[in-house]
Amino acid sequence: METEEKSLNFIEQIVEKDLQEGKNDGRIQTRFPPEPNGYLHIGHVKAICMDFGIADRYNGVCNLRFDDTNPAKEDTEYVDSIQQDIQWLGFQWGNVYYASDYFEKLYDLAIRFIKEGKAYVDEQTAEQIAEQKGTPTEPGVASPFRDRPVEENLRLFQAMQNGEIEDGKMVLRAKIDMANPNMHFRDPIMYRIITSHPHHRTGRRWNVYPMYDFAHGQSDYFEGVTHSICTLEFVVHRPLYDYFIDQFAEGEYRPHQYEFNRLNITYTVMSKRKMLQLVKEGLVAGWDDPRMPTVCGLRRRGYTPEAIRAFINTIGYTKVEGMIDYTWLENAIREDQKEKAPRVCAIFDPVKLVLTNYEGEGENLVAENIDGHPELGTRDMLFAKELYIERGDFLEEADKNFFRLSPGGREVRLKNAYIIQATGCDKDAEGNVTTVYATYDPDSKSGTEGGNRKTKATINWVECNTCIDVEARLYDRLFACENPSAEEGDFRELLNPDSLKVVTIKAEAALAKEMHRPQVINGIAQVNHYQFLKQGYFVVDPDTTDNKLIVNRTASLKDNWQK
Ligand code: ATP
Numbered sequence: 001m002e003t004e005e006k007s008l009n010f011i012e013q014i015v016e017k018d019l020q021e022g023k024n025d026g027r028i029q030t031r032f033p034p035e036p037n038g039y040l041h042i043g044h045v046k047a048i049c050m051d052f053g054i055a056d057r058y059n060g061v062c063n064l065r066f067d068d069t070n071p072a073k074e075d076t077e078y079v080d081s082i083q084q085d086i087q088w089l090g091f092q093w094g095n096v097y098y099a100s101d102y103f104e105k106l107y108d109l110a111i112r113f114i115k116e117g118k119a120y121v122d123e124q125t126a127e128q129i130a131e132q133k134g135t136p137t138e139p140g141v142a143s144p145f146r147d148r149p150v151e152e153n154l155r156l157f158q159a160m161q162n163g164e165i166e167d168g169k170m171v172l173r174a175k176i177d178m179a180n181p182n183m184h185f186r187d188p189i190m191y192r193i194i195t196s197h198p199h200h201r202t203g204r205r206w207n208v209y210p211m212y213d214f215a216h217g218q219s220d221y222f223e224g225v226t227h228s229i230c231t232l233e234f235v236v237h238r239p240l241y242d243y244f245i246d247q248f249a250e251g252e253y254r255p256h257q258y259e260f261n262r263l264n265i266t267y268t269v270m271s272k273r274k275m276l277q278l279v280k281e282g283l284v285a286g287w288d289d290p291r292m293p294t295v296c297g298l299r300r301r302g303y304t305p306e307a308i309r310a311f312i313n314t315i316g317y318t319k320v321e322g323m324i325d326y327t328w329l330e331n332a333i334r335e336d337q338k339e340k341a342p343r344v345c346a347i348f349d350p351v352k353l354v355l356t357n358y359e360g361e362g363e364n365l366v367a368e369n370i371d372g373h374p375e376l377g378t379r380d381m382l383f384a385k386e387l388y389i390e391r392g393d394f395l396e397e398a399d400k401n402f403f404r405l406s407p408g409g410r411e412v413r414l415k416n417a418y419i420i421q422a423t424g425c426d427k428d429a430e431g432n433v434t435t436v437y438a439t440y441d442p443d444s445k446s447g448t449e450g451g452n453r454k455t456k457a458t459i460n461w462v463e464c465n466t467c468i469d470v471e472a473r474l475y476d477r478l479f480a481c482e483n484p485s486a487e488e489g490d491f492r493e494l495l496n497p498d499s500l501k502v503v504t505i506k507a508e509a510a511l512a513k514e515m516h517r518p519q520v521i522n523g524i525a526q527v528n529h530y531q532f533l534k535q536g537y538f539v540v541d542p543d544t545t546d547n548k549l550i551v552n553r554t555a556s557l558k559d560n561w562q563k
């Protein structure tokens with residue numbers, strides 16, 4: 001999927017044109033600018049694949065820049081996880097930068113703006129300022145503080161920084177144009193006061209913090225970014241991005257902003273704020289809950305970097321917003337695992353099968369990890385007199401459309417083993433089958449000449465005494481409705497109540513080798529992926545211990561979601 005040559009996306013076309021025209025002396029520099037206020041989600045991966053992808057493809061560099069301008073929400077826990085996730089996805093940045101590296105420079109720039117009459121301190125409340133903004137067709141109203149003398153603005157801005165003014169009591173605004181049809185030009189806020197929280201890197205050094213619009217373009221400029229790529233909601237910010245840079249930039253060089261469509265996926269939310277709420281309120285088990293659309297959640301669910309990147313490659317980049325069906329994501333992991341995941345047998349709803357004519361201790365059969373691919377290895381499966389099969393694979397009274405086990409002479413193959421015929425069963429007082437009886441044909445072993453005999457059905461089995469109990473966590477979509485963000489009311493009430501079922505299953509002995517706490521490398525548990533025959537793709541969960549193997553269902557084999 002990934003090596004497939006695709007036509008250039010529209011940003012790659014822009015980059016190629018810039019290179020042809022010799023812009024920036026052929027230098028390509030991008031950045032990925034997460035705010036460290038949460039874990040990365042699959043939407044961020046779309047941006048990561050773009051930002052790092054452009055740099056890789058055109059011999060450029062992509063830097064990681066933490067957009068850490070709001071100490072009230074940011075934390076080093078997020079800084080660490082973001083770095084881990086990017087590397088796990090298979091990307092490597094040139095440098096790590098922080099917007100907070102530029103606080104000094106940005107503050108000096110703000111002072112310069114004040115001195116040049118381009119900024120003023122406003123003492124109105126946030127509500128008053130919002131009321132005066134006007135509408136796209138009606139001009140806004142000037143603040144009564146708009147024409148303050150420069151000296152007073154300087155004194156008040158310094159007082160804001162000195163901690164002499166309470167949070168929310170004053171802001172620094174750019175003095176641009178209260179009638180501009182672009183609302184972002186109507187004296188946007190440049191600085192606000194935040195004294196309630198220390199900054200994760202600068203501690204208590206600052207009491208004023210720059211707003212996104214005053215920090216982002218400048219940071220791009222300071223670093224030498226050539227292509228500053230973000231999502232479509234920033235189109236309307238672009239003129240302001242250019243305006244601020246034009247006020248102080250020297251020479252020819254300018255960073256340029258380009259925008260593509262955000263990723264939205266059905267049956268989930270793509271907002272860190274909402275995800276944080278789910279985590280904090282215990283509605284999911286954490287940021288890495290396998291139902292979460294976070295990178296760590298997808299990883300724990302069993303998604304591989306290759307599958308995630310293939311998914312992003314499939315959906316592509318456009319300039320129109322849209323919604324991607326969740327099944328695309330599942331199809332990407334199915335496609336990825338199809339020829340990678342070793343197959344094993346696991347019985348989800350077991351009933352005992354006794355082979356009445358089987359004598360002896362049992363024998364080791366050899367099964368290929370992936371049928372038809374002996375080069376991918378084999379495993380031993382102990383075959384003996386007492387097995388477990390799926391309850392649904394036996395019917396005491398079956399019609400002619402049922403091809404699996406039922407008394408009356410029909411032949412069924414036990415996967416990788418022998419052909420059997422059911423002879424009868426035991427039942428409990430309620431009529432539930434407790435034991436199925438069958439005879440096996442010793443001349444029908446798979447892999448021998450007799451093994452070529454065809455049956456209409458093949459069923460799975462595990463050996464009773466050597467199989468292990470495994471906790472299987474069966475995950476489904478986190479939300480019950482397609483677009484929870486578009487619904488009115490509380491999004492938490494739209495959660496899918498059946499998004500997690502925990503069952504104990506019986507797995508073949510080969511899985512016993514997974515019963516140990518997984519090794520952790522660079523903070524990431526090293527776990528293996530499997531296909532449980534007829535059941536789906538599974539991955540070992542890091543909660544596994546020496547006594548208990550826990551697996552997560554990554555995806556069923558086919559899409560069986562019912563609306
Ligand atoms: P959220 O709304 O979830 O908090 P954000 O946009 O505030 O997301 P940032 O940390 O600021 O999160 O995002 C870093 C980069 O990732 C930005 O360039 C942003 O445009 C991009 N990004 C965030 N969400 C998506 C998405 N759903 N699809 C594509 N790119 C995204």
Ligand code: MG
Nearest residue numbers: 034035067212
């Ligand atoms: Mg943001």
